[in-house]
Amino acid sequence: VMDYNSALLSCVRDGRMKEAMTIFKRLQGAGLRPDVVSYTALIQGFGKRKCYNKVTDVFSEMQRNRCPPDLKFCTVLISTFGSGGLPSLAESAMQYAHAQGLQPDAIAYTALVHAYAQEGLWEEAEKALRGMLDDGVLDDRPYAALVAAYGKAGLLENVDKVLKVMESCGVQAGTVLFNALINIHSKAEAPEKARAVLQLMQADGCECDEITYTSVMEAFTRNSQPSLAESLMEEMKQNGIQPGAVSYAVLISGYCQCGRLGDAERILRSMQNAQCKPTIEVYNIMINGYASAKMRNQAERLFQGLQDSGLRPNTVTFNTLISMYIRSRRRNQAEEMYSRMQQADCKPD
RNA sequence: UGGGAUAACUC
Numbered sequence: 001v002m003d004y005n006s007a008l009l010s011c012v013r014d015g016r017m018k019e020a021m022t023i024f025k026r027l028q029g030a031g032l033r034p035d036v037v038s039y040t041a042l043i044q045g046f047g048k049r050k051c052y053n054k055v056t057d058v059f060s061e062m063q064r065n066r067c068p069p070d071l072k073f074c075t076v077l078i079s080t081f082g083s084g085g086l087p088s089l090a091e092s093a094m095q096y097a098h099a100q101g102l103q104p105d106a107i108a109y110t111a112l113v114h115a116y117a118q119e120g121l122w123e124e125a126e127k128a129l130r131g132m133l134d135d136g137v138l139d140d141r142p143y144a145a146l147v148a149a150y151g152k153a154g155l156l157e158n159v160d161k162v163l164k165v166m167e168s169c170g171v172q173a174g175t176v177l178f179n180a181l182i183n184i185h186s187k188a189e190a191p192e193k194a195r196a197v198l199q200l201m202q203a204d205g206c207e208c209d210e211i212t213y214t215s216v217m218e219a220f221t222r223n224s225q226p227s228l229a230e231s232l233m234e235e236m237k238q239n240g241i242q243p244g245a246v247s248y249a250v251l252i253s254g255y256c257q258c259g260r261l262g263d264a265e266r267i268l269r270s271m272q273n274a275q276c277k278p279t280i281e282v283y284n285i286m287i288n289g290y291a292s293a294k295m296r297n298q299a300e301r302l303f304q305g306l307q308d309s310g311l312r313p314n315t316v317t318f319n320t321l322i323s324m325y326i327r328s329r330r331r332n333q334a335e336e337m338y339s340r341m342q343q344a345d346c347k348p349d
Numbered sequence: 350u351g352g353g354a355u356a357a358c359u360c
Contacts, residue, residue, distance in 0.1 A: 006350085040351050070351095070352095074352085075352040076352050076353085078353080079354090106353085106354095107354080111353045113353095114353070142354075145353085176354060180354085181355095183356065209355095211355060215355080216356095245357090246357050248357090250356070252358095253357060280358085281358050282358080287359095316360085320360095322359090323359070
Protein backbone atom coordinates (compact mmCIF):
# COMPACT_ATOMS: atom_id res chain seq x y z
CA VAL A 1 0.00 0.00 0.00
CA MET A 2 2.87 2.34 0.78
CA ASP A 3 4.28 1.93 -2.72
CA TYR A 4 0.91 2.69 -4.25
CA ASN A 5 0.57 5.68 -1.96
CA SER A 6 3.85 7.20 -2.99
CA ALA A 7 2.87 6.80 -6.64
CA LEU A 8 -0.49 8.38 -5.82
CA LEU A 9 1.17 11.31 -4.11
CA SER A 10 3.45 12.08 -7.00
CA CYS A 11 0.48 12.14 -9.39
CA VAL A 12 -1.40 14.39 -7.02
CA ARG A 13 1.52 16.80 -6.80
CA ASP A 14 1.46 17.26 -10.57
CA GLY A 15 -2.34 17.36 -10.72
CA ARG A 16 -2.53 14.17 -12.83
CA MET A 17 -5.73 12.92 -11.26
CA LYS A 18 -6.82 10.52 -13.96
CA GLU A 19 -3.55 8.70 -13.48
CA ALA A 20 -4.02 8.86 -9.73
CA MET A 21 -7.41 7.18 -10.05
CA THR A 22 -5.89 4.45 -12.19
CA ILE A 23 -3.34 3.74 -9.50
CA PHE A 24 -6.03 3.78 -6.86
CA LYS A 25 -8.08 1.23 -8.81
CA ARG A 26 -5.01 -0.93 -9.30
CA LEU A 27 -4.42 -0.83 -5.57
CA GLN A 28 -7.91 -2.11 -4.95
CA GLY A 29 -7.68 -4.57 -7.81
CA ALA A 30 -4.60 -6.08 -6.18
CA GLY A 31 -6.79 -6.95 -3.23
CA LEU A 32 -5.26 -4.29 -1.01
CA ARG A 33 -7.16 -1.87 1.19
CA PRO A 34 -6.49 1.81 0.67
CA ASP A 35 -5.45 3.43 3.92
CA VAL A 36 -6.08 6.90 5.24
CA VAL A 37 -3.04 8.23 3.38
CA SER A 38 -4.46 7.00 0.07
CA TYR A 39 -7.75 8.77 0.67
CA THR A 40 -6.02 11.89 1.88
CA ALA A 41 -4.01 12.05 -1.33
CA LEU A 42 -7.09 11.72 -3.52
CA ILE A 43 -8.96 14.41 -1.66
CA GLN A 44 -6.03 16.74 -1.85
CA GLY A 45 -5.74 16.19 -5.57
CA PHE A 46 -9.40 16.64 -6.36
CA GLY A 47 -9.47 19.68 -4.12
CA LYS A 48 -6.70 21.32 -6.11
CA ARG A 49 -8.66 20.64 -9.26
CA LYS A 50 -11.77 22.04 -7.55
CA CYS A 51 -13.71 18.81 -8.14
CA TYR A 52 -15.65 18.98 -4.90
CA ASN A 53 -18.16 16.37 -5.97
CA LYS A 54 -15.24 13.96 -6.33
CA VAL A 55 -14.00 15.02 -2.91
CA THR A 56 -17.28 14.05 -1.30
CA ASP A 57 -17.35 10.81 -3.32
CA VAL A 58 -13.96 9.82 -1.99
CA PHE A 59 -14.98 10.82 1.51
CA SER A 60 -18.09 8.65 1.47
CA GLU A 61 -16.22 5.74 -0.04
CA MET A 62 -13.74 5.98 2.77
CA GLN A 63 -16.54 5.93 5.32
CA ARG A 64 -18.18 2.97 3.54
CA ASN A 65 -14.90 1.11 3.79
CA ARG A 66 -14.74 1.90 7.50
CA CYS A 67 -11.35 3.49 7.18
CA PRO A 68 -10.86 5.69 10.24
CA PRO A 69 -9.80 9.27 9.55
CA ASP A 70 -6.87 10.88 11.27
CA LEU A 71 -6.11 14.51 11.98
CA LYS A 72 -4.08 15.05 8.82
CA PHE A 73 -6.95 13.75 6.75
CA CYS A 74 -9.35 16.13 8.47
CA THR A 75 -6.96 19.03 7.96
CA VAL A 76 -6.86 18.33 4.25
CA LEU A 77 -10.64 18.35 4.22
CA ILE A 78 -10.72 21.66 6.05
CA SER A 79 -8.23 23.26 3.72
CA THR A 80 -9.73 21.97 0.48
CA PHE A 81 -13.11 23.33 1.45
CA GLY A 82 -11.46 26.48 2.67
CA SER A 83 -9.61 27.21 -0.54
CA GLY A 84 -12.79 26.40 -2.43
CA GLY A 85 -14.56 29.22 -0.66
CA LEU A 86 -16.72 26.80 1.31
CA PRO A 87 -16.01 27.73 4.94
CA SER A 88 -19.15 26.12 6.30
CA LEU A 89 -17.98 22.77 4.95
CA ALA A 90 -14.59 23.47 6.45
CA GLU A 91 -16.31 24.01 9.78
CA SER A 92 -18.17 20.72 9.36
CA ALA A 93 -14.89 18.98 8.73
CA MET A 94 -13.54 20.43 11.95
CA GLN A 95 -16.59 19.24 13.85
CA TYR A 96 -16.17 15.85 12.25
CA ALA A 97 -12.63 15.72 13.61
CA HIS A 98 -13.90 16.50 17.08
CA ALA A 99 -16.63 13.88 16.75
CA GLN A 100 -13.98 11.31 15.86
CA GLY A 101 -12.23 12.07 19.10
CA LEU A 102 -9.34 13.78 17.32
CA GLN A 103 -7.74 16.74 19.03
CA PRO A 104 -7.17 19.46 16.41
CA ASP A 105 -3.70 20.98 16.49
CA ALA A 106 -2.42 24.38 15.47
CA ILE A 107 -2.20 23.31 11.83
CA ALA A 108 -5.84 22.26 11.72
CA TYR A 109 -6.91 25.54 13.30
CA THR A 110 -4.76 27.47 10.88
CA ALA A 111 -6.61 25.85 8.02
CA LEU A 112 -9.96 26.73 9.56
CA VAL A 113 -9.06 30.33 10.35
CA HIS A 114 -7.76 30.69 6.83
CA ALA A 115 -11.00 29.28 5.42
CA TYR A 116 -13.03 31.95 7.19
CA ALA A 117 -10.63 34.82 6.73
CA GLN A 118 -10.35 34.21 2.98
CA GLU A 119 -14.04 34.84 2.73
CA GLY A 120 -14.01 37.90 4.96
CA LEU A 121 -15.91 36.07 7.69
CA TRP A 122 -13.96 37.83 10.39
CA GLU A 123 -16.25 37.02 13.30
CA GLU A 124 -16.09 33.31 12.66
CA ALA A 125 -12.34 33.43 12.12
CA GLU A 126 -11.89 35.06 15.50
CA LYS A 127 -14.31 32.60 17.03
CA ALA A 128 -12.18 29.75 15.67
CA LEU A 129 -9.16 31.32 17.36
CA ARG A 130 -11.03 31.44 20.67
CA GLY A 131 -11.99 27.80 20.24
CA MET A 132 -8.36 27.00 19.73
CA LEU A 133 -7.44 28.66 23.02
CA ASP A 134 -10.18 26.69 24.75
CA ASP A 135 -8.49 23.56 23.41
CA GLY A 136 -5.30 24.75 25.00
CA VAL A 137 -3.48 25.26 21.71
CA LEU A 138 -1.11 28.22 21.88
CA ASP A 139 0.43 29.05 18.52
CA ASP A 140 0.98 32.21 16.51
CA ARG A 141 0.47 30.67 13.10
CA PRO A 142 -3.33 30.64 13.09
CA TYR A 143 -3.17 34.31 14.07
CA ALA A 144 -0.83 34.92 11.17
CA ALA A 145 -3.45 33.57 8.77
CA LEU A 146 -5.92 36.13 10.07
CA VAL A 147 -3.38 38.95 10.12
CA ALA A 148 -2.44 38.26 6.50
CA ALA A 149 -6.08 38.29 5.43
CA TYR A 150 -6.75 41.56 7.25
CA GLY A 151 -3.72 42.98 5.53
CA LYS A 152 -4.93 41.95 2.10
CA ALA A 153 -8.33 43.46 2.86
CA GLY A 154 -6.65 46.70 3.90
CA LEU A 155 -8.06 46.44 7.42
CA LEU A 156 -4.87 47.48 9.14
CA GLU A 157 -6.55 48.60 12.37
CA ASN A 158 -7.73 45.03 12.79
CA VAL A 159 -4.20 43.76 12.36
CA ASP A 160 -3.18 45.74 15.42
CA LYS A 161 -6.22 44.53 17.33
CA VAL A 162 -5.43 40.87 16.62
CA LEU A 163 -1.85 41.37 17.72
CA LYS A 164 -3.04 42.82 21.03
CA VAL A 165 -5.52 39.99 21.55
CA MET A 166 -2.84 37.47 20.78
CA GLU A 167 -0.46 39.04 23.24
CA SER A 168 -3.10 39.19 25.95
CA CYS A 169 -3.69 35.47 25.46
CA GLY A 170 -0.04 34.77 26.10
CA VAL A 171 0.84 33.80 22.54
CA GLN A 172 4.23 35.00 21.37
CA ALA A 173 4.77 36.20 17.83
CA GLY A 174 6.94 33.80 15.88
CA THR A 175 8.53 33.68 12.47
CA VAL A 176 5.35 33.18 10.47
CA LEU A 177 3.53 36.04 12.12
CA PHE A 178 6.46 38.39 11.67
CA ASN A 179 6.69 37.31 8.05
CA ALA A 180 3.06 38.24 7.53
CA LEU A 181 3.72 41.68 9.05
CA ILE A 182 6.70 42.19 6.77
CA ASN A 183 4.57 41.37 3.80
CA ILE A 184 1.97 43.90 4.84
CA HIS A 185 4.63 46.60 4.99
CA SER A 186 5.96 45.45 1.66
CA LYS A 187 2.58 45.78 0.01
CA ALA A 188 2.20 49.20 1.61
CA GLU A 189 5.44 50.28 -0.07
CA ALA A 190 7.13 50.75 3.27
CA PRO A 191 10.43 48.91 2.86
CA GLU A 192 12.01 50.55 5.88
CA LYS A 193 9.22 49.29 8.09
CA ALA A 194 9.67 45.83 6.60
CA ARG A 195 13.35 45.97 7.36
CA ALA A 196 12.60 47.20 10.88
CA VAL A 197 10.56 44.05 11.53
CA LEU A 198 13.48 41.95 10.32
CA GLN A 199 15.78 43.79 12.72
CA LEU A 200 13.31 43.32 15.53
CA MET A 201 13.28 39.59 14.84
CA GLN A 202 17.05 39.47 14.89
CA ALA A 203 17.20 41.45 18.13
CA ASP A 204 14.58 39.20 19.72
CA GLY A 205 16.35 36.05 18.65
CA CYS A 206 13.37 35.04 16.53
CA GLU A 207 14.47 32.75 13.74
CA CYS A 208 14.38 34.30 10.27
CA ASP A 209 13.72 32.04 7.33
CA GLU A 210 13.82 32.31 3.56
CA ILE A 211 10.36 33.87 3.49
CA THR A 212 11.45 36.54 5.96
CA TYR A 213 14.30 37.70 3.78
CA THR A 214 12.43 37.27 0.54
CA SER A 215 9.57 39.41 1.80
CA VAL A 216 11.91 42.22 2.80
CA MET A 217 13.68 41.90 -0.54
CA GLU A 218 10.38 42.26 -2.29
CA ALA A 219 9.62 45.37 -0.27
CA PHE A 220 12.73 46.95 -1.74
CA THR A 221 12.05 45.81 -5.28
CA ARG A 222 8.59 47.33 -5.08
CA ASN A 223 10.33 50.55 -4.18
CA SER A 224 12.55 50.26 -7.27
CA GLN A 225 15.60 49.39 -5.18
CA PRO A 226 16.71 46.02 -6.51
CA SER A 227 20.31 46.58 -5.42
CA LEU A 228 19.20 46.81 -1.82
CA ALA A 229 17.27 43.60 -2.34
CA GLU A 230 20.44 42.04 -3.66
CA SER A 231 22.41 43.03 -0.59
CA LEU A 232 19.69 41.49 1.55
CA MET A 233 20.16 38.28 -0.34
CA GLU A 234 23.84 38.43 0.54
CA GLU A 235 22.93 38.98 4.17
CA MET A 236 20.61 36.01 4.01
CA LYS A 237 23.39 33.79 2.70
CA GLN A 238 25.75 35.01 5.38
CA ASN A 239 23.19 34.04 7.97
CA GLY A 240 23.20 30.51 6.62
CA ILE A 241 19.95 30.63 4.67
CA GLN A 242 20.28 29.49 1.09
CA PRO A 243 18.05 31.43 -1.26
CA GLY A 244 15.63 29.21 -3.12
CA ALA A 245 13.92 29.72 -6.45
CA VAL A 246 11.43 32.23 -5.08
CA SER A 247 14.13 34.44 -3.60
CA TYR A 248 15.94 34.52 -6.92
CA ALA A 249 12.68 35.14 -8.71
CA VAL A 250 11.93 38.17 -6.57
CA LEU A 251 15.33 39.66 -7.22
CA ILE A 252 15.25 38.95 -10.93
CA SER A 253 11.80 40.45 -11.13
CA GLY A 254 13.04 43.56 -9.34
CA TYR A 255 15.78 44.09 -11.89
CA CYS A 256 13.37 43.43 -14.75
CA GLN A 257 10.93 46.02 -13.43
CA CYS A 258 13.71 48.58 -13.56
CA GLY A 259 14.63 47.56 -17.07
CA ARG A 260 17.97 46.27 -15.82
CA LEU A 261 17.89 43.10 -17.87
CA GLY A 262 21.63 42.59 -17.74
CA ASP A 263 21.48 42.44 -13.99
CA ALA A 264 18.53 40.09 -14.22
CA GLU A 265 20.58 37.80 -16.45
CA ARG A 266 23.48 38.02 -14.03
CA ILE A 267 21.26 36.87 -11.14
CA LEU A 268 19.85 34.10 -13.29
CA ARG A 269 23.37 32.86 -13.93
CA SER A 270 24.26 33.06 -10.26
CA MET A 271 21.16 31.05 -9.52
CA GLN A 272 22.31 28.35 -11.90
CA ASN A 273 25.83 28.47 -10.46
CA ALA A 274 24.30 27.91 -7.04
CA GLN A 275 22.72 24.70 -8.39
CA CYS A 276 19.29 26.22 -8.02
CA LYS A 277 17.23 25.25 -11.05
CA PRO A 278 15.26 28.11 -12.60
CA THR A 279 11.57 27.34 -12.39
CA ILE A 280 8.91 28.16 -14.92
CA GLU A 281 8.07 31.24 -12.84
CA VAL A 282 11.62 32.52 -13.22
CA TYR A 283 11.44 32.10 -16.97
CA ASN A 284 8.07 33.85 -17.01
CA ILE A 285 9.57 36.77 -15.13
CA MET A 286 12.46 37.06 -17.58
CA ILE A 287 10.17 36.73 -20.57
CA ASN A 288 7.95 39.42 -19.16
CA GLY A 289 10.99 41.62 -18.56
CA TYR A 290 12.06 41.35 -22.16
CA ALA A 291 8.50 41.76 -23.38
CA SER A 292 8.16 45.00 -21.43
CA ALA A 293 11.42 46.19 -22.91
CA LYS A 294 10.10 45.30 -26.38
CA MET A 295 12.94 42.81 -26.85
CA ARG A 296 10.92 40.12 -28.53
CA ASN A 297 13.88 38.09 -29.75
CA GLN A 298 15.19 37.69 -26.26
CA ALA A 299 11.77 36.73 -24.99
CA GLU A 300 11.52 34.11 -27.71
CA ARG A 301 14.99 32.85 -26.93
CA LEU A 302 13.91 32.23 -23.32
CA PHE A 303 10.69 30.59 -24.41
CA GLN A 304 12.79 28.14 -26.36
CA GLY A 305 15.31 27.86 -23.56
CA LEU A 306 12.82 26.86 -20.94
CA GLN A 307 11.57 24.06 -23.13
CA ASP A 308 15.11 22.95 -23.88
CA SER A 309 15.70 22.68 -20.18
CA GLY A 310 12.74 20.34 -19.84
CA LEU A 311 10.18 22.77 -18.45
CA ARG A 312 6.67 23.12 -19.79
CA PRO A 313 5.26 26.57 -20.50
CA ASN A 314 2.19 27.29 -18.39
CA THR A 315 -0.79 29.61 -18.72
CA VAL A 316 1.19 32.60 -17.50
CA THR A 317 3.92 31.95 -20.06
CA PHE A 318 1.43 31.95 -22.89
CA ASN A 319 -0.48 34.95 -21.59
CA THR A 320 2.75 36.90 -21.33
CA LEU A 321 3.82 36.09 -24.87
CA ILE A 322 0.39 36.62 -26.37
CA SER A 323 0.07 40.05 -24.85
CA MET A 324 3.57 40.89 -26.01
CA TYR A 325 2.55 40.10 -29.59
CA ILE A 326 -0.71 41.98 -29.25
CA ARG A 327 0.99 45.05 -27.85
CA SER A 328 3.34 45.06 -30.81
CA ARG A 329 0.44 44.47 -33.20
CA ARG A 330 1.70 41.08 -34.31
CA ARG A 331 -1.62 39.48 -34.69
CA ASN A 332 -0.47 36.39 -36.50
CA GLN A 333 2.13 35.51 -33.95
CA ALA A 334 -0.34 36.10 -31.16
CA GLU A 335 -2.72 33.69 -32.79
CA GLU A 336 -0.04 31.14 -33.38
CA MET A 337 0.90 31.30 -29.70
CA TYR A 338 -2.75 30.93 -28.78
CA SER A 339 -3.06 27.73 -30.73
CA ARG A 340 0.15 26.43 -29.20
CA MET A 341 -1.38 27.10 -25.83
CA GLN A 342 -4.41 25.03 -26.68
CA GLN A 343 -2.26 22.20 -27.93
CA ALA A 344 -0.21 22.31 -24.75
CA ASP A 345 -3.20 21.64 -22.48
CA CYS A 346 -1.49 23.70 -19.85
CA LYS A 347 -2.33 23.27 -16.27
CA PRO A 348 -3.97 26.04 -14.35
CA ASP A 349 -1.98 26.90 -11.24
C1' U B 350 6.58 8.98 5.53
C1' G B 351 0.48 12.04 3.67
C1' G B 352 -1.83 17.75 6.31
C1' G B 353 -2.18 24.11 7.18
C1' A B 354 -0.38 29.18 7.17
C1' U B 355 3.25 33.72 5.73
C1' A B 356 7.10 35.51 -0.03
C1' A B 357 7.60 35.76 -6.53
C1' C B 358 5.58 35.62 -12.64
C1' U B 359 0.71 37.33 -17.09
C1' C B 360 -4.47 39.04 -16.89
